[in-house]
Amino acid sequence: MFSKACEYGIRAMIYLTAASKEGSKMSIRDICRETGAPEHFTAKILQDLSRKGLVSSLKGPKGGFFMEDEQGNINLKQIVEAIDGTSLFTGCGLGLKECSELQPCPIHNKFKGIRDALQQMLAETTVEQLTVNLDKGLVFLKKK
Amino acid sequence: MFSKACEYGIRAMIYLTAASKEGSKMSIRDICRETGAPEHFTAKILQDLSRKGLVSSLKGPKGGFFMEDEQGNINLKQIVEAIDGTSLFTGCGLGLKECSELQPCPIHNKFKGIRDALQQMLAETTVEQLTVNLDKGLVFLKKK
DNA sequence: CTAATTAAAGATAAAAAGGTCTTTATATAT
DNA sequence: ATATATAAAGACCTTTTTATCTTTAATTAG
Numbered sequence: 054m055f056s057k058a059c060e061y062g063i064r065a066m067i068y069l070t071a072a073s074k075e076g077s078k079m080s081i082r083d084i085c086r087e088t089g090a091p092e093h094f095t096a097k098i099l100q101d102l103s104r105k106g107l108v109s110s111l112k113g114p115k116g117g118f119f120m121e122d123e124q125g126n127i128n129l130k131q132i133v134e135a136i137d138g139t140s141l142f143t144g145c146g147l148g149l150k151e152c153s154e155l156q157p158c159p160i161h162n163k164f165k166g167i168r169d170a171l172q173q174m175l176a177e178t179t180v181e182q183l184t185v186n187l188d189k190g191l192v193f194l195k196k197k
Numbered sequence: 198m199f200s201k202a203c204e205y206g207i208r209a210m211i212y213l214t215a216a217s218k219e220g221s222k223m224s225i226r227d228i229c230r231e232t233g234a235p236e237h238f239t240a241k242i243l244q245d246l247s248r249k250g251l252v253s254s255l256k257g258p259k260g261g262f263f264m265e266d267e268q269g270n271i272n273l274k275q276i277v278e279a280i281d282g283t284s285l286f287t288g289c290g291l292g293l294k295e296c297s298e299l300q301p302c303p304i305h306n307k308f309k310g311i312r313d314a315l316q317q318m319l320a321e322t323t324v325e326q327l328t329v330n331l332d333k334g335l336v337f338l339k340k341k
Numbered sequence: 342c343t344a345a346t347t348a349a350a351g352a353t354a355a356a357a358a359g360g361t362c363t364t365t366a367t368a369t370a371t
Numbered sequence: 372a373t374a375t376a377t378a379a380a381g382a383c384c385t386t387t388t389t390a391t392c393t394t395t396a397a398t399t400a401g
Contacts (some may be wrong), residue, residue: 054198054285057389067303076321080347089293094280094357094390100349113398118233129304141198148204149233151340157338159211159327160273183303192303196295201359224377238360244379257368258376 054084062098064194066132069108070120070175071184079116090196098136105135123146125181136158142172203280205234206242208278208323208338209225211253214264215328222261242280269325277319286316288324 055063065084072079081099085092099118102108107127110118132143145152145195146164154161199207209228216223225243229236243262246252251271254262277285289296290308298305330336 054290055292057292060290078347082347091390093392097350097390102317103348110348111398112346112348112396113400115399116347116397118348127255140264144198144199146204147208147338148199148201148339149337152337156341157336158338159331160322161336163318163322164365167311167318170314171311174311178304180306192301192305193293193296194291194302196293197300222377229394235360237362240378241360241380247378254378255368256366256376256378257370259366259369260377338376 054141055133056137058094058098059133061088061090061095061195062102062136062166063129063132064090065095065099065118066102066108066120066127066180067183067187068194069118070180071187073120074184078111078115078119086182087194097165101157102132107132107135120167126179128176128180129178130172130175132180142168198285199277200240200281202238203231203277205239206215206246206280207273207276208232209236209239209243209262210246210252210271210324211327211331212257212338213262214269215331216262217253218328222255222259222263224261228262231338246276246279251276251279265325270323272320272324273322274316274319276324287310 056187063135065156067090068084068087069079072083081092081096084090084099087096094097096148099108099110103110108118108124109121110157145158145159146168147158152158152161158164187194209232212228212231213223216227219238225236225240228234228243228317229239232239239265243254245255252262253265254260274286290304290312291302293302296302296305302308327336331334331338
């Protein structure tokens with residue numbers, strides 16, 4: 054469904070949001086230890102998200118990545134769009150370059166229903182919400 | 198959502214089902230002309246689907262690909278699984294190797310809803326059904 | 342000011358997906 | 372039998388994705 058980059062990015066942002074509640078900045082190493090993601094690859098992804106304003110960062114000792122308070126309101130759709138683009142939400146299920154109500158592919162309407170439900174679910178889910186059961190050990194960001 | 202191979206495969210099968218109603222066998226060239234797909238790549242895909250029994254084929258002059266009557270009942274889930282595997286239906290939204298009710302990722306339940314809806318939609322949609330509006334020119338398999 | 346620590350950036354590599362080309366096998370029609 | 376048309380198979384190439392390695396820039400602590 055999502056690219057690896059997107060999966061790692063979402064996991065990192067959820068972890069960062071949880072950690073930032075205690076005011077901590079986390080290094081790439083920390084983040085990847087806790088999310089089971091590859092370090093250099095994740096660094097690329099977070100640098101990209103940082104440029105786009107979805108996460109914050111600071112260089113130097115005691116530096117690292119973190120989330121500003123208002124960044125907790127960022128939702129999953131924003132992250133997916135930042136990393137994977139909008140094609141998942143707007144593209145044709147059968148890959149047609151042009152597919153619309155006017156010129157639909159055979160699965161246009163059925164697929165649209167699914168696509169829209171996915172889009173809505175992602176849009177209404179903030180990273181903040183996803184940290185709720187994390188500290189309680191009820192949900193996980195990597196294999197135990 | 199689906200791989201290119203899967204998109205081409207589905208489009209080819211819908212076209213073949215429609216053509217086979219008139220008893221025609223279609224060459225790769227015909228199929229790709231009508232679906233806007235690359236020939237050699239589509240040949241690979243159809244050869245694979247043929248080995249797996251989802252389409253039928255015959256070599257030689259007047260040969261080509263076609264669908265047996267009962268193959269019209271094949272549904273989209275079967276095609277997606279044959280080409281892309283089952284990970285879309287069973288895998289974790291955040292890419293965790295182990296993700297289940299017992300050990301869920303933060304989006305497990307919300308994602309499961311979407312995944313299941315997609316799965317059900319694909320399972321209840323047969324290629325036969327998708328040919329209905331094709332001859333009427335109401336739906337399309339390639340850009341006009 | 343210096344050393345240490347961290348993200349940023351860029352170069353490179355490996356793997357997977359997507360796509361093409363060439364040869365072979367098989368069936369048909371003449 | 373021979374020529375022809377077709378799928379089947381395999382080798383190869385290109386692009387994208389995933390991942391790693393190295394160097395640079397910025398910040399902090401002492």
